[in-house]
Amino acid sequence: MKFGGSSVADAERLKRAARRIVAAREDGNRVVAVLSARGKTTDELVGLAAEMSDAPDPREMDMLLSTGERISCALCAMAINDLGHRAISLTGSQAGIVTDTSHTKARILDVRADRIKTALDEGQIVLVAGFQGVSTSHDVTTLGRGGSDTTAVALAAAVDADVCEIYTDVSGVFSADPRIVPDARKLDVVSFEEMLEMASSGAKVLQLRSVEYARNHDVRIHCRSSFEDVTGTFVVGEQETMEHPLITAVTHSTDEARLSLVGVPDEIGAAAKIFTALADANCNVDMIIQNEPLEEGRKAEVSFTVPRGDLRVARETLEPIAAELGVDSIDAVPEMGKVSIVGAGMKSHPGVAAKVFQVLAEERINIEMISTSPIKISCVIAADKVPDAVRALHGAFELGAGGIQAEAPIGEQAR
Ligand SMILES: Nc1ncnc2c1ncn2[C@@H]1O[C@H](COP(=O)(O)OP(=O)(O)O)[C@@H](O)[C@H]1O
Numbered sequence: 001m002k003f004g005g006s007s008v009a010d011a012e013r014l015k016r017a018a019r020r021i022v023a024a025r026e027d028g029n030r031v032v033a034v035l036s037a038r039g040k041t042t043d044e045l046v047g048l049a050a051e052m053s054d055a056p057d058p059r060e061m062d063m064l065l066s067t068g069e070r071i072s073c074a075l076c077a078m079a080i081n082d083l084g085h086r087a088i089s090l091t092g093s094q095a096g097i098v099t100d101t102s103h104t105k106a107r108i109l110d111v112r113a114d115r116i117k118t119a120l121d122e123g124q125i126v127l128v129a130g131f132q133g134v135s136t137s138h139d140v141t142t143l144g145r146g147g148s149d150t151t152a153v154a155l156a157a158a159v160d161a162d163v164c165e166i167y168t169d170v171s172g173v174f175s176a177d178p179r180i181v182p183d184a185r186k187l188d189v190v191s192f193e194e195m196l197e198m199a200s201s202g203a204k205v206l207q208l209r210s211v212e213y214a215r216n217h218d219v220r221i222h223c224r225s226s227f228e229d230v231t232g233t234f235v236v237g238e239q240e241t242m243e244h245p246l247i248t249a250v251t252h253s254t255d256e257a258r259l260s261l262v263g264v265p266d267e268i269g270a271a272a273k274i275f276t277a278l279a280d281a282n283c284n285v286d287m288i289i290q291n292e293p294l295e296e297g298r299k300a301e302v303s304f305t306v307p308r309g310d311l312r313v314a315r316e317t318l319e320p321i322a323a324e325l326g327v328d329s330i331d332a333v334p335e336m337g338k339v340s341i342v343g344a345g346m347k348s349h350p351g352v353a354a355k356v357f358q359v360l361a362e363e364r365i366n367i368e369m370i371s372t373s374p375i376k377i378s379c380v381i382a383a384d385k386v387p388d389a390v391r392a393l394h395g396a397f398e399l400g401a402g403g404i405q406a407e408a409p410i411g412e413q414a415r
């Protein structure tokens with residue numbers, strides 16, 4: 001059972017989470033619960049670091065950021081003990097979560113769950129601080145924003161749990177962010193394939209890595225409300241998903257930034273140099289566009305997007321490379337957004353991209369970059385146009401609570 005920041009934001013909510021955990025135990029389950037930091041705690045810790053330094057040391061950042069989750073777990077253990085059950089809180093390190101050494105974005109390498117299993121065998125409820133681990137160099141690491149979801153899925157895999165329940169402030173995964181589209185529809189079941197595309201394009205209800213981990217280890221996720229006891233959304237393997245709508249969801253992100261290298265010499269290896277440097281700096285590059293100059297000797301333009309938080313590092317990384325390659329200039333636009341539509345059914349259905357572009361044109365929204373996968377179409381647009389774009393696409397594809405869903409099996413839609 002994983003409780004997100006909004007589900008443990010204050011004493012009352014934390015006590016509610018404690019009661020929920022105890023109820024699961026009293027139903028005869030052995031329970032491992034992963035808790036996030038309370039409310040906006042992690043943002044506040046990031047703010048404290050910014051007051052100290054423009055470029056905080058990543059190792060020290062992890063020492064700082066990992067504290068929020070420890071507070072939640074210790075407090076929750078106290079509440080559970082008062083309810084007459086025995087609980088033990090553990091840091092990520094104590095819980096055996098071993099990661100690589102990539103501070104602030106570490107990846108889980110191994111979960112040594114012996115201590116958790118022993119505590120469960122002793123009848124205890126185990127509370128694990130989310131979003132953190134210990135590196136192979138014995139330092140505290142964090143797993144990237146939203147990383148408690150990944151902690152939960154990794155522990156579910158390690159203890160061979162029946163299900164990984166992700167408790168949050170909405171009642172499941174919706175056809176769009178319900179905060180932007182009030183008539184968004186709750187989805188009963190989503191395949192890993194679709195959820196991966198949704199998470200990677202901004203549906204922060206589940207962290208991308210948690211979905212990758214769940215797919216790789218075949219962990220069943222049940223994403224549900226921490227405030228009401230109703231069934232939420234199951235994220236499961238393709239074979240368990242019954243319906244294959246043409247479009248499943250509209251997703252968005254407003255924290256993109258675009259970098260353009262203007263005047264890149266048209267020579268073999270230029271792109272490799274640029275993107276290897278960005279990879280070494282751990283910058284998460286999303287969309288990439290490069291045009292091939294039509295005439296001999298002309299220069300190319302390479303544009304790509306990164307999360308806004310990676311912009312400074314990306315720019316600093318590229319400056320020496322650009323000088324070395326003889327690039328004319330680097331242009332940065334920090335306020336970009338992205339809107340995407342996701343649906344396994346679009347694989348075999350022509351005209352979806354055309355409809356997306358038409359809808360955005362009717363809204364007078366300029367598309368700056370486009371990328372596609374077999375089941376996703378993404379458009380980079382101005383960040384302030386994102387809510388209008390999401391609502392327009394959600395309406396045009398009739399995804400709302402009363403909407404029409406095409407339910408032909410994959411591969412059998414009209415071509
Ligand atoms: N397609 C979607 N379905 C459900 N929630 C979404 C979707 N897209 C974005 N969200 C947002 O994700 C939020 C939950 O994620 P998050 O704030 O990280 O929760 P937690 O603190 O529980 O981890 C919701 O409040 C909702 O606004």
Ligand SMILES: N[C@@H](CC(=O)OP(=O)(O)O)C(=O)O
Pocket residue numbers: 003004005006036037042043068130131144145146147148149
């Ligand atoms: N507290 C961390 C980790 C996390 O997973 O949080 P949440 O479950 O509230 O998204 C963050 O804010 O990124």
